[in-house]
Amino acid sequence: MSDQNSLANKKPATKFIHAGAEPDPSTGAIMTPIYQTSTYVQSAPGVNQGFEYARSQNPTRFALERALAIIENGKFGLAFSSGVAATDAVIKLLNPGDEVIAGSDMYGGTYRLFSKVFERFGIKFMYLDTSNIANIQTAVTSKTKLIWVETPTNPLMNITDISATAAIAKKAGALLCVDNTFASPYLQNPLDLGADIVMHSSTKYLGGHSDVIQGALIMNSQEIRDQLYFIQKSCGAVPGPMDCFLVLRGIKTLHLRMKQHCENGFVIAQFLRKHPKIDKVYWCGFSDHPNYDIAKTQMKGFGGMMSFTLKDDSPEAAKKVLSSTKLFALAESLGGVESLINHPASMTHASIPREERIKNGLTDGLIRLSVGIEDADDLVEDLKQAIV
Numbered sequence: 001m002s003d004q005n006s007l008a009n010k011k012p013a014t015k016f017i018h019a020g021a022e023p024d025p026s027t028g029a030i031m032t033p034i035y036q037t038s039t040y041v042q043s044a045p046g047v048n049q050g051f052e053y054a055r056s057q058n059p060t061r062f063a064l065e066r067a068l069a070i071i072e073n074g075k076f077g078l079a080f081s082s083g084v085a086a087t088d089a090v091i092k093l094l095n096p097g098d099e100v101i102a103g104s105d106m107y108g109g110t111y112r113l114f115s116k117v118f119e120r121f122g123i124k125f126m127y128l129d130t131s132n133i134a135n136i137q138t139a140v141t142s143k144t145k146l147i148w149v150e151t152p153t154n155p156l157m158n159i160t161d162i163s164a165t166a167a168i169a170k171k172a173g174a175l176l177c178v179d180n181t182f183a184s185p186y187l188q189n190p191l192d193l194g195a196d197i198v199m200h201s202s203t204k205y206l207g208g209h210s211d212v213i214q215g216a217l218i219m220n221s222q223e224i225r226d227q228l229y230f231i232q233k234s235c236g237a238v239p240g241p242m243d244c245f246l247v248l249r250g251i252k253t254l255h256l257r258m259k260q261h262c263e264n265g266f267v268i269a270q271f272l273r274k275h276p277k278i279d280k281v282y283w284c285g286f287s288d289h290p291n292y293d294i295a296k297t298q299m300k301g302f303g304g305m306m307s308f309t310l311k312d313d314s315p316e317a318a319k320k321v322l323s324s325t326k327l328f329a330l331a332e333s334l335g336g337v338e339s340l341i342n343h344p345a346s347m348t349h350a351s352i353p354r355e356e357r358i359k360n361g362l363t364d365g366l367i368r369l370s371v372g373i374e375d376a377d378d379l380v381e382d383l384k385q386a387i388v
Ligand SMILES: Cc1ncc(COP(=O)(O)O)c(C=O)c1O
Pocket: 082, 083, 084, 085, 107, 109, 110, 150, 154, 179, 181, 182, 200, 201, 202, 203, 213, 214, 215, 333
């Protein structure tokens, strides 16, 4: 039986395999059982075994939450019904009149939640290029209560210095929440760099097999954990036990998958860069990426996410490529074992007004790849026959 407390000092591979996994006390089952129940029988009113109703407590979810905390070097983990639901809970920590600084390049659904839902409740969002730390410093006011950073960003792979941002947030008395979806806990651990909350779309690398929608928050503060748990219990964005089981299983191979994503990502990024029909390639592993030095310091590798534009930057040329790949499947999402190709302007980032998108460099012709863990030569061949 793995001692969960001692896992904190173990190497990543050991953590990923053993985090949250304790033999089931009733049978010894090595895999966490899926407690598919909505409620728990009480022996007398208020007399129970710590489990009352499954919106508040579920043993499969609790095992996953222990695992999430361990793999992000945090004290507490909370699992949510989606990444967006996790983000929603963080914003509900705020009050009308509070200000949030967020990146101008980030997942379209996060932008939609901020601008279309929470602005109506009197929370003010400022979107800026957080890869330039001076921009954050200038924008911070006494009303800033949260800095929201995605690094690397979706889809332009911009990098924000987490330690420097954490220092600004601390001085301002604001929380720093880092969306760590693109890096995964294998490549980057924002709590170690001073962030207050780490957010994941577990749908992506944590799950790893494109078969689950889920989100996560990890933190060190008991107070923040309790507030977020209260919000979750009150608003109801809990994941089902089967989905918790799937994410727990996904985490066990995260280190192996991420190593291969990084290896394949390197091969594909080099291939794209040398291709005569391609103009720009956005990948944070290039030594001439504007924030390469920061990426190298705060990440263990550069992953398999990248975007590119063609020299013919028309939507028609992009659509021809998007419809021609045979291994790269045309689909939203990322982080699964299989490679995906995506058109941010019409798919994942369609909710951002075109003018905003273009201003931030997200053109109509931009193509995003989630490089999977198939054979890299086959992936290159697939792109070769699609980009002609
Ligand atoms: C960086 C990032 N954050 C958050 C989300 C939202 O997560 P979910 O789709 O699990 O709600 C996504 C989804 O694509 C994402 O890419």
